[in-house]
Amino acid sequence: xxxxxTWGAILAIVFASVVGDVLLARAMRQVGDVGALRRxxxxxxVIARTLGNPYFLFGVMAMAVAFFSLLFALSWGDVSLVAPAxxxxxxxxxxxxxxxxxxxxxxxxxxxxxxxxAAGVALLAG
Amino acid sequence: MLSHxxxxxxSISVHHxxxxxxxxxxxxxxxxxxxxxxxxxxxxxxxSWADLTYVLxxxxxxxxxxxxxxxxVLHEHVSPMRWLGIALITGGVxxxxxxxxxxxxSHAKGDEPLQEARAIADAAKSPLLAKxxxxxxxxxxxx
Numbered sequence: 001x002x003x004x005x006t007w008g009a010i011l012a013i014v015f016a017s018v019v020g021d022v023l024l025a026r027a028m029r030q031v032g033d034v035g036a037l038r039r040x041x042x043x044x045x046v047i048a049r050t051l052g053n054p055y056f057l058f059g060v061m062a063m064a065v066a067f068f069s070l071l072f073a074l075s076w077g078d079v080s081l082v083a084p085a086x087x088x089x090x091x092x093x094x095x096x097x098x099x100x101x102x103x104x105x106x107x108x109x110x111x112x113x114x115x116x117x118a119a120g121v122a123l124l125a126g
Numbered sequence: 127m128l129s130h131x132x133x134x135x136x137s138i139s140v141h142h143x144x145x146x147x148x149x150x151x152x153x154x155x156x157x158x159x160x161x162x163x164x165x166x167x168x169x170x171x172x173x174s175w176a177d178l179t180y181v182l183x184x185x186x187x188x189x190x191x192x193x194x195x196x197x198x199v200l201h202e203h204v205s206p207m208r209w210l211g212i213a214l215i216t217g218g219v220x221x222x223x224x225x226x227x228x229x230x231x232s233h234a235k236g237d238e239p240l241q242e243a244r245a246i247a248d249a250a251k252s253p254l255l256a257k258x259x260x261x262x263x264x265x266x267x268x269x
Binding site for chain 1: 170171173174175177178179180181182183186189190193207208210211212213214215216217218219221222
């Protein structure tokens with residue numbers, strides 16, 4: 001039963017952090033090239049435009065949900081399971097979500113990269 | 127990745143508080159928060175320039191850096207499985223960074239070349255910044 005809770009919390013972490021990453025990426029795409037914007041209008045405008053972006057706010061909220069899910073997961077399961085499982089599944093989930101929701105061109109090269117990194121993170125964090 | 131950064135900086139400060147430094151509670155926490163902010167700012171900046179599927183594997187180099195710091199600064203033992211993990215991550219990042227996909231940003235808006243070149247020049251600086259941010263407090267490694 002505890003294993004079920006743990007995996008439920010891990011899935012919650014993965015889901016929330018993927019949602020958060022996609023929202024943050026979309027926010028920054030709306031804000032545009034930060035370097036060019038800063039040269040044009042200054043750092044204050046960059047910060048204001050980023051913080052004022054609704055996607056950014058929701059993305060940060062999703063990240064907060066992911067963080068609290070992590071705390072829940074850690075209260076139920078071992079860190080040696082939770083950390084690598086959540087981290088590596090997040091990489092795979094992000095690749096899928098970026099393709100679907102951000103319409104990024106996730107070619108074979110990027111799939112391989114995401115899988116390699118996910119496997120490596122699982123080994124390192126485990 | 128934000129929670130990862132939080133975990134990294136968080137455990138760094140906690141580790142320092144308990145094991146290494148006894149008196150300075152607030153400075154380490156402040157440094158942790160500053161590093162977290164620096165990580166987040168550089169991460170958002172990178173996201174404004176490149177795809178999520180490009181930036182995320184690249185940020186996973188942080189894990190590699192962490193393990194290398196553990197090995198060569200803290201002289202911790204790094205098991206063969208972890209070396210394999212380091213190799214896999216490095217290979218994965220090489221895969222996404224090398225070759226033609228380097229300039230292939232799906233949201234390229236057709237900026238004039240000069241602006242593009244400037245952006246790349248700036249982008250070259252930001253990984254350095256991120257590395258510095260992580261190197262800044264290298265001692266407390268979670269593992």
